[in-house]
Amino acid sequence: MFHTKAYSGSREQNYDLVISQLHALLQGETDRIANLSNASALLNQFLNRINWVGFYLYKEDELVLGPFQGLPACVRIPLSRGVCGKAASLRETVRVENVHEFPGHIACDASSQSEIVIPMMKEGKLLGVLDIDSPELNRFDELDQAYLEKFVEQLCSHL
Template sequence: MKIEELLISAKALLETQPNQIALLSNASAFIFDSFENLNWAGFYLLNKDILTVGPFQGHVACSTIPLGNGVCGQAAQFRKTIVVDDVLSYDNHIACDSNSRSEVVIPIIINDKVFGVLDVDSPIYNRFDKTIVEFLESFVKLLTKLIDF
């Protein structure tokens, strides 16, 4: 399926969901089911200075991540997408799943406040090319319009 078609499908699935937990649960399942070679897709939600695991698909995850720690904490702190082609060579990586080899994290900013991050991990190196990253950023833009924050 093409990226444009994925966004249309995502919008149709998510725009009618009034419950935030259900919205994020289906959003993580949508990502997990739409791309091959993933071992985790989900959300960490910011509570004060701690990211706490939210709805996700995949293996057991870290429960909490301090702001600034790991790829998720840095993406939230700096409010920018971070793509790591080789997590084993990334100094600040937190190994929640020892099978992860690449990762992309997109911050979720609503009304100029950090709501959390979308985190997607893969067991293969260099998994996240420009097209996938652009899709995930567009997906997060869609979510920001639907999340009640």
């Protein structure tokens, strides 16, 4: 059975713990939707100062809403639009300090101020993106980016 532990260490230790919890959650499970659902729930309870966390899946040259935690969201995102589209197009993480200054930002939740989007890659193919929004400006830093990329890498190894 999966048990959450208190995240009382350094930020690095806490991220290492959540990545090991992800591995334990996904061990032996092959259903993509189940794994993405648990991953979004795990990040939602782990990360503070966020208002949306979830996945967009790459299907037929666009991103389609997948499992998430938060308010209802945009269902389809072209690769030419928004932070998610840019991260998917570039196949690299995009971190935005102030979404209102990002050209083409798609505002699904007006309270979102900053955002980080990590592409999900497996064997050179784009599976989708992990999208996290915050109601605070400049919520995500280099440390968040490095560990969220590790989280996504662990997740993709189970997809």
